[in-house]
Amino acid sequence: MDAGYQAKQLKKDAPAARPSFPRVNWNWLGVAPFFLFTFLFIILPASVIFVGSFQDLRGNFTLDNITGLFTPYILNSYKLTIQVSLVTAIGGAIFGFLLAYAVTIGGLPHWVKSVLSSFSGVASNFAGVPLAFAFISTLGRVGLVTVFLKGLGIDIYNNGFNLYSFWGLALTYMYFQFPLMVLTIIPALEGLKKEWREACENLGASRLDYWRYIGFPILLPSLLATTILLFGNAFGAYATAYALTGGSLNLVPIIIGAQIRGDVLNNPNLGYALALGMVVIMGLMVLLYSLLQRRASRWLK
Amino acid sequence: MGFLELNHITKRFANFTAVENFNLEVEKGEFVSFLGPSGCGKTTTLRMIAGFETPTSGKIIINGEDVTYRAPNQRKIGMVFQSYALFPNMTVADNIGFGLKVARKPTAEIKERVKEMLLLIHMEEFADRYPYQISGGQQQRVALARAIAIRPTLLLLDEPLSALDAKIRVELRNEIRAIQQKLGITTIYVTHDQEEALSLSDRVVVMNKARMEQVGAPFEIYNFPQTPFVASFVGTLSILNAEVVNPAQGLLKVDGQEFYGPGGLEARPGDILRIALRPEIVSLKETAADMNRMNVQVQTITFLGSVVRVQVKLETSRMFFDLFNNPSLQLPREGENLTIYFPKSACLVLGK
Amino acid sequence: MKRFWSWLWIALGAVYFFLPLYATLRFSLMMKKGELSLLAYEKVLTDPAFVKAFVFSAEMAVFTILVSLLLVVPTAYWVHLRLPQLKPVMEFITMLPFVIPAIVLVFGLIRAYSKPPLLLTPSPALLVMAYCVLAMPYMYRSVDVGLRAIDVRTLTEAAQSLGAGWPTILFKVIFPNLRSALLGGTFLTFAIVIGELTIAASLAWPALGPYMAVLGQNRAYEPAALAIMSFVLTWGSILLIELVGRGRGGLRSDQLAGTH
Numbered sequence: 015m016d017a018g019y020q021a022k023q024l025k026k027d028a029p030a031a032r033p034s035f036p037r038v039n040w041n042w043l044g045v046a047p048f049f050l051f052t053f054l055f056i057i058l059p060a061s062v063i064f065v066g067s068f069q070d071l072r073g074n075f076t077l078d079n080i081t082g083l084f085t086p087y088i089l090n091s092y093k094l095t096i097q098v099s100l101v102t103a104i105g106g107a108i109f110g111f112l113l114a115y116a117v118t119i120g121g122l123p124h125w126v127k128s129v130l131s132s133f134s135g136v137a138s139n140f141a142g143v144p145l146a147f148a149f150i151s152t153l154g155r156v157g158l159v160t161v162f163l164k165g166l167g168i169d170i171y172n173n174g175f176n177l178y179s180f181w182g183l184a185l186t187y188m189y190f191q192f193p194l195m196v197l198t199i200i201p202a203l204e205g206l207k208k209e210w211r212e213a214c215e216n217l218g219a220s221r222l223d224y225w226r227y228i229g230f231p232i233l234l235p236s237l238l239a240t241t242i243l244l245f246g247n248a249f250g251a252y253a254t255a256y257a258l259t260g261g262s263l264n265l266v267p268i269i270i271g272a273q274i275r276g277d278v279l280n281n282p283n284l285g286y287a288l289a290l291g292m293v294v295i296m297g298l299m300v301l302l303y304s305l306l307q308r309r310a311s312r313w314l315k
Numbered sequence: 316m317g318f319l320e321l322n323h324i325t326k327r328f329a330n331f332t333a334v335e336n337f338n339l340e341v342e343k344g345e346f347v348s349f350l351g352p353s354g355c356g357k358t359t360t361l362r363m364i365a366g367f368e369t370p371t372s373g374k375i376i377i378n379g380e381d382v383t384y385r386a387p388n389q390r391k392i393g394m395v396f397q398s399y400a401l402f403p404n405m406t407v408a409d410n411i412g413f414g415l416k417v418a419r420k421p422t423a424e425i426k427e428r429v430k431e432m433l434l435l436i437h438m439e440e441f442a443d444r445y446p447y448q449i450s451g452g453q454q455q456r457v458a459l460a461r462a463i464a465i466r467p468t469l470l471l472l473d474e475p476l477s478a479l480d481a482k483i484r485v486e487l488r489n490e491i492r493a494i495q496q497k498l499g500i501t502t503i504y505v506t507h508d509q510e511e512a513l514s515l516s517d518r519v520v521v522m523n524k525a526r527m528e529q530v531g532a533p534f535e536i537y538n539f540p541q542t543p544f545v546a547s548f549v550g551t552l553s554i555l556n557a558e559v560v561n562p563a564q565g566l567l568k569v570d571g572q573e574f575y576g577p578g579g580l581e582a583r584p585g586d587i588l589r590i591a592l593r594p595e596i597v598s599l600k601e602t603a604a605d606m607n608r609m610n611v612q613v614q615t616i617t618f619l620g621s622v623v624r625v626q627v628k629l630e631t632s633r634m635f636f637d638l639f640n641n642p643s644l645q646l647p648r649e650g651e652n653l654t655i656y657f658p659k660s661a662c663l664v665l666g667k
Numbered sequence: 668m669k670r671f672w673s674w675l676w677i678a679l680g681a682v683y684f685f686l687p688l689y690a691t692l693r694f695s696l697m698m699k700k701g702e703l704s705l706l707a708y709e710k711v712l713t714d715p716a717f718v719k720a721f722v723f724s725a726e727m728a729v730f731t732i733l734v735s736l737l738l739v740v741p742t743a744y745w746v747h748l749r750l751p752q753l754k755p756v757m758e759f760i761t762m763l764p765f766v767i768p769a770i771v772l773v774f775g776l777i778r779a780y781s782k783p784p785l786l787l788t789p790s791p792a793l794l795v796m797a798y799c800v801l802a803m804p805y806m807y808r809s810v811d812v813g814l815r816a817i818d819v820r821t822l823t824e825a826a827q828s829l830g831a832g833w834p835t836i837l838f839k840v841i842f843p844n845l846r847s848a849l850l851g852g853t854f855l856t857f858a859i860v861i862g863e864l865t866i867a868a869s870l871a872w873p874a875l876g877p878y879m880a881v882l883g884q885n886r887a888y889e890p891a892a893l894a895i896m897s898f899v900l901t902w903g904s905i906l907l908i909e910l911v912g913r914g915r916g917g918l919r920s921d922q923l924a925g926t927h
Binding site: 152207209210212214215216217218219220223227228231232312313 | 330365366367386387389391392393394396398400401402403404405413414416417418447458461462465527
């Protein structure tokens with residue numbers, strides 16, 4: 015290719031020249047209402063919380079609210095909330111994964127998968143007050159299962175179980191946690207190509223080798239991402255916990271709820287900092303989630 | 316005795332037969348292609364050799380050992396898949412070394428072998444890339460290296476080029492053949508592309524509807540197809556419905572013009588036979604003595620690059636032939652009357 | 668052997684799913700001593716407070732759906748058509764309601780809008796707006812996926828080249844193709860809003876969620892009946908989503924709601 019021809023090619027490929035004066039882009043007007051809404055009802059309240067976290071009652075800058083978070087009462091409530099979220103996220107992830115595995119790779123008939131997906135869709139949306147009622151009817155002090163087991167001579171409430179405590183709440187949260195795992199991990203399991211397993215076998219690898227070097231590492235980002243999703247799901251949950259335990263468990267959302275109704279912390283601005291702490295934790299989770307998702311989709315495409 | 320023997324292999328699934336009585340002996344170092352339309356059983360046969368399917372009946376023998384019921388991971392067979400099937404979570408180097416790693420080979424040995432393989436496929440500088448960072452053609456070369464790295468007794472390629480662009484396909488095709496010859500590895504190659512099968516193989520197995528149609532060198536398959544299916548599947552043909560005049564002499568007639576096919580036809584005078592002609596065998600000059608001749612009228616002329624395809628008409632029958640292109644070629648004109656010539660041996664009888 | 672474990676997990680899952688439902692159903696039928704009856708349901712349905720709360724929540728749901736549709740559909744369409752460079756920003760914004768839990772959101776809203784000149788807390792409009800925030804991720808994603816599937820730009824240009832005006836393009840070309848996405852988003856929003864507790868209780872509205880919560884503290888059998896009714900409602904909404912989404916993969920994980 016001679017130089018002249020090349021130059022001609024270059025010229026042809028160059029974008030058409032544009033007029034150089036700046037023009038108002040009217041296209042932006044089309045999205046203005048949405049951005050206004052976002053500003054008024056998401057950004058503004060979030061900013062109020064952010065600003066309030068660093069102000070004292072007279073509006074002066076202070077870090078007292080932030081340091082106030084590091085008192086035993088509030089630290090414990092964060093710890094409890096994180097524990098409930100972690101336990102239900104990991105428990106839900108494991109149980110959900112086993113179910114999803116059973117219907118995708120576990121050799122069950124195809125209809126089981128569609129039935130499981132449908133039920134999971136319903137169960138993951140069945141939450142809040144009615145869910146609490148359902149578990150009270152089942153495992154409450156006069157719940158059906160409690161009474162039934164008592165008839166067999168097993169008094170679960172005498173053996174340390176209490177629906178209105180940590181483990182009761184965790185068991186209840188699991189009802190919407192594991193179905194969410196099922197729904198998000200089925201596509202990932204289906205993304206494992208049959209050829210990978212075959213190529214693996216061909217190269218002399220055992221079943222265990224396959225899961226160790228290929229199946230599990232490929233699924234790992236999706237598994238972690240979904241676990242984070244479940245964590246966030248439980249971390250922000252208010253309605254189920256409130257309806258189940260009233261105010262007896264010191265979860266962060268419950269304290270914020272109480273703070274809204276009356277200043278239970280004896281410091282209105284500490285409430286802001288408490289809320290800010292939740293947003294920061296959730297923000298970190300979402301960041302981690304999108305990083306992991308990006309990796310997962312890169313591999314599975 | 317061959318290096319790979321397939322004895323009376325049959326595979327039946329619940330409601331259909333995928334492979335019926337397949338028999339083949341492959342010599343050590345031989346390159347054999349399975350050629351046929353999709354669903355003809357070629358891939359199923361390959362998967363039985365690999366061990367992913369078990370034959371309903373018959374035996375698979377590799378190097379004197381019966382492996383019919385052996386697990387795939389005990390066979391030491393390298394396989395290359397149509398979809399590359401590279402492990403997405405591993406780098407190119409880790410993919411290539413995977414077979415050695417699960418065989419618990421020392422790290423130094425794996426490293427050495429991987430380097431050697433990268434050199435073989437000319438991808439030394441891609442060792443640390445991930446599969447999604449390289450092109451389809453490169454991925455397939457890595458897949459090939461991965462299969463070869465374990466020093467397999469047998470290399471199986473399942474339509475390895477069909478997901479690639481035309482240009483890369485030809486490039487990689489030549490590379491596969493060069494590597495195979497260099498290593499002398501016994502290879503089975505499954506494809507539906509006749510050009511690939513003919514250009515690569517020592518022998519071609521043409522399959523159709525679960526059965527083997529013909530086995531032979533590419534030259535034989537193309538020039539002496541033994542069944543109507545092989546004749547029509549391999550290469551392009553023009554087909555004439557001709558009336559038998561004298562079966563013993565092979566004299567035939569189409570639209571009133573007589574010509575000779577092979578003698579000793581198994582037909583009675585008055586029968587209609589389907590006669591096929593390869594388009595490249597017809598010429599506008601009598602290049603040898605005693606050729607068939609026919610008077611035809613030109614209908615359309617299609618320029619295909621290296622050849623020019625001419626569609627002609629007798630009275631009602633149509634046929635076409637190819638002229639090799641060169642800048643001084645005198646193209647016939649549409650509507651022009653021509654006389655065409657072809658050798659008597661060129662007529663392939665496809666049956667009634 | 669492999670199948671045995673698979674069935675075992677499925678069986679465990681089924682027990683987890685159905686046992687609470689069965690227990691609740693049984694419980695809800697035991698209000699009359701010694702026999703099964705629908706008395707609890709009767710009590711709930713004839714309670715004027717329930718009817719009022721239900722009607723109020725249903726109204727809020729309808730407003731929320733209308734406002735979200737008006738807000739999300741034109742924006743998503745416009746972004747696809749004219750401002751594709753804005754897509755990452757939109758993804759980020761629609762993630763925000765997940766980052767800011769409902770309880771935090773309502774806390775911020777109350778503090779921002781409880782004093783003049785921005786006095787909105789006494790108006791149900793604030794409740795509807797808060798619900799729109801909750802529903803936004805699901806509504807936006809539903810519509811976004813729908814728009815992705817139909818290649819808006821080409822469809823719009825094809826319609827324009829055939830001489831169609833904007834009303835024709837929107838109502839005859841774009842909306843019919845988005846039907847299942849819009850219906851999916853609508854039902855999901857309804858399911859989210861109808862029993863919502865956190866925001867309604869914090870803003871002190873007599874909605875269904877707070878009504879149920881109070882009932883749960885004072886009664887035994889009626890809450891069980893309410894739980895069953897609300898389960899049927901959830902089931903109905905999801906079933907409708909699956910029905911309208913059939914052929915497009917049914918329920919997707921991005922359509923999962925939560926006011927847990």
